[in-house]
Amino acid sequence: MQTPQSDTVPSVKIVPRETLAKSRVLVVGDVMLDRYWFGDVNRISPEAPVPVVHVQRQEDRLGGAANVARNAVAIGAQAGLLCVVGHDEPGERIVGLLGESNVQAYLERDPALPTTIKLRVLSRQQQLLRVDFENTPAHEVLLAGLARFDALLPSHDVILMSDYAKGGLTHVTQMISKARAAGKAVLVDPKGDDWERYRGASVITPNRAELREVIGTWKSEEDLLARVTKLRRDLQIDALLLTRSEEGMTLFSDEGVRHAAADAREVYDVSGAGDTVIATVAAMLGAGLPLAEGVALANRAAGIVVGKLGTATVDYDELFA
């Protein structure tokens, strides 16, 4: 939303492929597998009044932090992924899909953990049921992840925290302060109402509902600016990028307020657009671009990705076409 005090983001400039290829993003957070079972329904079960699905096909996609990392690679950066998975079939599937996506996986294994999986059962384009498996990783495994984080810091330019509230980011506050002390930018895609845990982050990228949970409902753009300014000051967060679905996105920083109108031509599938946004901003910061230019490119990437069915990534050629 443009107001008298807000400016627009700069127009996008082409970033050479070689520059982007040097950008090294470390994604830390909660990974999940999005699984889809497609089948036919021809009868009602004799056991209970429910349809019986005869499964014909299974499709798996990387979700959560793994989808973020995949997006960073798709636009041409390098991405490492630090997360916890179980010792099970979905965990192996995630390993396989990360390999196909050229994401460098740094996985901590928790033998007692069911790897997070969201299973959808569909018939004739209709979702019949969703089944979730998830749990919080064990304490020792999370501590091992924290130690691994220290080792990975020097070889990455930008750190990206992808929080889906599954427990993978239990030590996020410590990770942020270690990364900032090492001079690295830290981006956070937040979850929940306790943002004290993200204290000291460089950029936080909530959507409207996520921000409302923390600062309440704003009454005008001026009111929003006042609330965001106070929040940034209280938590020592340099910048806040509010993603506003069909209203585009707004960047709040010490340099002022800059808005980018949504630039989607067609909208087919908005899920995962937030992952594309933060992955693009991180990749561009790692390539040395100023934040506002990274945001302009993230807005363009989001406009492309919402026009796609299925593949929730944008590649270099599409972004700079």
Ligand SMILES: Nc1ncnc2c1ncn2[C@@H]1O[C@H](COP(=O)(O)OP(=O)(O)OP(=O)(O)O)[C@@H](O)[C@H]1O
């Ligand atoms: N309906 C839409 N029309 C045009 N652009 C959209 C639409 N929805 C999303 N976008 C683009 O995608 C960006 C991110 O979307 P949104 O604010 O919905 O993030 P999000 O809720 O975190 O998404 P998700 O969690 O599903 O990945 C927006 O800032 C905008 O650029």
Ligand SMILES: [Mg+2]
């Ligand atoms: Mg989101």
